[in-house]
Amino acid sequence: MKKQTRNWFTGLIASSLLILTACGGGGGQPAAKQTKDPIKVGAVFSLTGPNSPLGVPEKQAVEMMLKKINDGGGVNGRPLEIVFEDDKSDNTEAVKAVKKLISKDKVIAVLGSSGSGPSLGMAEVASSEKITMISMAAANQITDPVRAGIYKTPHTDIHGTKRIYNYLKEKGITKIGILYDSNPYGSGWAEQLKKFAPEYGITIVADEKYGTKDTSMSTQLTKIKSTDAKAIIVAGTNPGPSTIVKEAKQLGISIPIISSHGSANSKFLELAGDSANGVLLVAGKLLVPELVEANDPQAPVIKEFVKSYSAAYNNAPDGFAGYAYDGLNLLVEGLKLSGGDPAKLGQALENVKYVGVTGEFKFSSSDHNGLTEDSMIMVEVRNGKFQIVK
Structure with missing residues (x-):
């Protein structure tokens, strides 16, 4: 009787081991997959170099959102995986990065880059490879003309130009000087400022540019000061605009200075110091989250983003973080609509x-930016803080 019981018990253990092994739970074999294969996406940001003040918060926003997405079950039941690359604020590096993501990492879509120059180079590659790309850069040329699969999240230089010109028209200012970075971002702004000036009754009496790495723009400012310009529009990303406002103060220039959304962030206040007071900027509403009206459709979205980002990084997000946050959310919406195809x-x-x-x-089908100038606001720096200009 004992022998029969022992044989029965031995057989039960053997059967159980076979079942466990078949399920991947024994014999040292890896467990069977409990989830579907991940959706792999690439992200190229300027994590080093002149555009790093843009790229670093963009990466942080994406990492924060990525965790939230995967904690919530992923996209279409699949985890989302993002492969990050640093373009070092360089056009050539951006192209190399997107080629690597497509050929080696086999991503199905790409976010980035932070700057207009790198984004334009990436868009050429993504378009030819039929890979969907959502850029965080402002140049209108990224999505105009429209190309299949190429999108962007920031307001364009056209939106910013029209918003500023509406403000100047309200103030009765008709003569301006422009000072812009010679890179694709600044040059794109200059193109739109010149194009739309006649429509708003504005004459550009001074047209000056500077190099991205220039440390002084006093020569250009002196030329503008010698004209009858009643305002100066600056188009560039930090540190250029902050240098300009400091030197303008030193030169005794008292006419209004209006900066593009490329410098509408806390870094501008930090770099410009007291010289920032009185400077006007065109910006998105995220720049002043506490001042957005409660009945604005963006208000709850902005509030939640600021709360989550601040908790994650102990720092308030800027517009660049917002561009990337929106970019990933838009991509997720597209993945849902396409079934991940x-x-x-x-x-x-x-x-x-x-x-x-x-x-x-x-x-x-005719607009791959999807925004209008109505979602931009004019702000003024007062006592070191951004305030909405009514």
């Missing part, structure tokens, strides 16, 4: 309607 993703995004921290996006 890379071949359908680019076109699916054309049907996305999304209220973000940057604005209310309404993509279409």
